[in-house]
Amino acid sequence: MAVHRIFLVASQTQESVEAQLHDAANAELLTRWEREWVPDLERAKQQLAAKNVPRAEWPHDLHWDWRKKLAYYKGLLGVETFAILCLERLQGLMMINLTKDARLAEQKGKPLVYVDFLQTAPWNRVDLVGSRQFEGIGTSLLLAAIARSEHEGFHGRIGLHSLPQSEGYYRTKLGMSDLGPDSLKQQLRYFEVSPEQARRLREEI
Amino acid sequence: MKTKKTMTLNLTDAEMTALDELASAKDLTKTSVLRQALRLYQMVDHRARSGDKMFFENDASKEKTELMFL
Amino acid sequence: MKFELTREQARKIARLEGDAVVGAGSPAFPEGEQAGISVVDFTSELRLAFGRFVALMRRNRRMTAEKLADQADIDLSELLSIEQDPHYVPEPRTVYQLANCFKVPEGRLMELAGLAIVRDVGFAQEAVRFAARSESIAKLTEEERSALEEFITLISSAK
Numbered sequence: 493m494a495v496h497r498i499f500l501v502a503s504q505t506q507e508s509v510e511a512q513l514h515d516a517a518n519a520e521l522l523t524r525w526e527r528e529w530v531p532d533l534e535r536a537k538q539q540l541a542a543k544n545v546p547r548a549e550w551p552h553d554l555h556w557d558w559r560k561k562l563a564y565y566k567g568l569l570g571v572e573t574f575a576i577l578c579l580e581r582l583q584g585l586m587m588i589n590l591t592k593d594a595r596l597a598e599q600k601g602k603p604l605v606y607v608d609f610l611q612t613a614p615w616n617r618v619d620l621v622g623s624r625q626f627e628g629i630g631t632s633l634l635l636a637a638i639a640r641s642e643h644e645g646f647h648g649r650i651g652l653h654s655l656p657q658s659e660g661y662y663r664t665k666l667g668m669s670d671l672g673p674d675s676l677k678q679q680l681r682y683f684e685v686s687p688e689q690a691r692r693l694r695e696e697i
Numbered sequence: 698m699k700t701k702k703t704m705t706l707n708l709t710d711a712e713m714t715a716l717d718e719l720a721s722a723k724d725l726t727k728t729s730v731l732r733q734a735l736r737l738y739q740m741v742d743h744r745a746r747s748g749d750k751m752f753f754e755n756d757a758s759k760e761k762t763e764l765m766f767l
Numbered sequence: 768m769k770f771e772l773t774r775e776q777a778r779k780i781a782r783l784e785g786d787a788v789v790g791a792g793s794p795a796f797p798e799g800e801q802a803g804i805s806v807v808d809f810t811s812e813l814r815l816a817f818g819r820f821v822a823l824m825r826r827n828r829r830m831t832a833e834k835l836a837d838q839a840d841i842d843l844s845e846l847l848s849i850e851q852d853p854h855y856v857p858e859p860r861t862v863y864q865l866a867n868c869f870k871v872p873e874g875r876l877m878e879l880a881g882l883a884i885v886r887d888v889g890f891a892q893e894a895v896r897f898a899a900r901s902e903s904i905a906k907l908t909e910e911e912r913s914a915l916e917e918f919i920t921l922i923s924s925a926k
Contacts, residue, residue, distance in 0.1 A: 496770040499777035506781075508774040515768065552794040568743055570736035587792075591733070591740050602723050603733055609792035619788045627781035630789020635780075636770055643768040645729040655790035665783050677793045697779050 493518065496636075500578050500626040509578060509626070513636055517562055517573035517585075524582040525558045532614035536621070551619055553611055553655060558585060561609065571608070574636055576629055584629035586610045588637055594649050595671055596684045604649035604684070605641040607634070619657055630658075634666070635697065638690050648690025653680040666693065706731075813891060815853040816898035817879040822850040823901055823915045824869050839868040856881060875922045893921055 493516035499508040514521065533554050540550050565571040570591040576584040592606040610633055616624045637650045653674060654662050659681050662668040668683040685693070708716065719730045741751060752761040772780070825835045832850070836843040841861045848855040862880045866873035877883040878890070885891045900914040 494768070498770075498772035499774045501777055501781035508777045513770065513772075515770075551788075551790075553790055553792060555794075556792070568736075568739055569732075570740045591737050603725065607791050610790050611792070612788075612790065617788055618786050627784055628777055630787075631780045631784050632772060632777075634789070635772070639770045640768055644732075645725050647724065652791035653793055655788065655792070657788045658790050661784070661787035661789060665785075665787065680793055697776050697783070 498576070498632055500576070500583065500628050500632070503624045503627055511576055511578035511583065511626075513632065514575045514577065515572065515636070515640075517575060521573075521575050521582065521585075522559055522562060524577075525585065528582050529613055532620075536614055551617075551655065551657065553609075556609065556611060561587060572640070574633055576632060578626060582613060583616060583626055584610075584612045584633050586633040586637065588640065590644065592651065594651065594684060594686075595682065596669055596686055599649060599684070599686055602649065603644075603646050604651050605637050605644070605646060607637055607650060607652035610634070610652065631666070635693070638685065638693065641690070647687035648694075649685060649687060650690070651682065651684045653677045653682050656680070659683075812895045812898055813879050813885065814855070814881050816894040817857075817876070817881070818850050818853055818855075819898050819901045820879065820915075820918065821846070821865060823911060825850075827912065827915060835868070839864045841865065871919065871922050879922075890921070893918070 493514060496513040496515065498511050498513050500511045501507070502509050537550070537554055562573060565587070570589055572588050572590070574586040574588070575582060587608040587610075589606040589608050590603070592604060594600060594602050594604045610630060612629045614620050616626055616629055618624060634650070634652075638648045641650055642648045652662075659670075662683045663670050666685075667689060668685050669689070671682045671684060673679040674682045716727050716730055719725070720727045723730065723733075725733065745751065754761050825832065828835075830838070832846055833843060836846045839846075839861075841864050845857065845861055849857050849861070857880050859877070859882055862876050862882060863873050866876040869876075874883065875890070878885045879894055897914055897918045901911050
């Protein structure tokens with residue numbers, strides 16, 4: 493397991509704060525998820541219920557059980573988990589799969605890093621608490637996925653199924669290719685980054 | 698720890714050709730192809746042991762044509 | 768793998784992200800975990816709906832249990848267990864035969880019978896509702912007939 497040095501921007505002060513990107517999950521990270529995220533996620537669910545927001549309109553990732561996800565894929569070479577820690581708290585988690593192929597026409601049949609799950613800590617989510625403590629977590633993890641793709645010889649190719657509230661960001665700000673809703677994934681929109689798009693993103697940032 | 702061990706692999710001409718062709722088609726090095734094959738085999742084995750079955754589905758007809766046994 | 772982000776890069780990323788929520792991944796999970804609801808919660812209700820469905824389909828065709836068992840080429844005692852015992856787990860072949868007999872998609876009937884993972888929470892909820900609407904096993908009432916017809920449409924329009 494390696495720890496990589498990154499920075500995040502603190503929303504309130506707009507100062508950059510040093511953070512750590514871990515490229516493997518361990519028991520400690522899972523404990524952090526349980527202790528630091530789960531209570532806040534439960535509270536968020538209670539608030540949504542109290543406001544009578546229909547369940548179908550809740551962000552669909554609130555119930556994700558990272559302990560179960562990690563247990564299911566334990567020991568598999570094709571699945572890796574990344575985490576970002578900042579100021580001794582877990583800020584973001586990402587699970588990637590190395591066994592999938594690209595769907596973009598020009599990239600068909602070539603392997604990519606598929607982002608299975610990408611989630612930011614509840615206190616960093618505008619859609620849950622209306623504000624954030626740190627900015628840049630999701631994008632930093634995606635850049636790590638691109639770097640992992642390059643490291644593996646996949647030339648920066650990545651793919652993911654977007655949370656509905658993230659679609660605009662992937663399409664417009666990151667310039668990812670939108671391959672449309674996927675009937676095998678509850679109609680979530682599937683996005684991909686080609687080697688050329690990966691190169692452009694790296695140059696931009 | 699990510700320490701690496703070295704292994705020497707003897708391949709037949711046919712195996713080497715297949716490896717070359719896959720590397721070319723997938724834009725990967727031969728080593729990457731073998732790593733990917735290992736990941737896939739392990740993943741497929743894991744799913745099969747969890748009770749999942751693996752089929753080939755024809756894209757056009759949506760017909761499940763072949764059950765893969767491991 | 769070598770990876771790092773500088774302060775300057777972090778600022779560029781933050782400007783790019785703005786207020787966006789950045790996340791990815793589906794609500795479901797390999798073992799059938801559904802959005803906020805465990806599939807296990809539904810199994811007994813689904814089997815209840817299955818038993819009711821079979822019973823109502825049979826009665827709607829004015830068949831005795833023996834006649835249906837014969838026509839579907841299934842075991843009579845199994846048919847009776849399906850209709851009467853909500854905890855009974857049917858044989859896959861029996862479900863398959865009933866699906867063909869009633870001309871409904873076998874995949875859906877398998878899900879209802881608790882033999883396949885239900886991936887569509889909407890379907891599971893509709894099945895539970897059907898079970899509630901079709902409560903009494905007597906002559907098919909207008910209510911029951913209408914509930915049955917709606918459910919047949921739903922089950923047949925599924926993938």
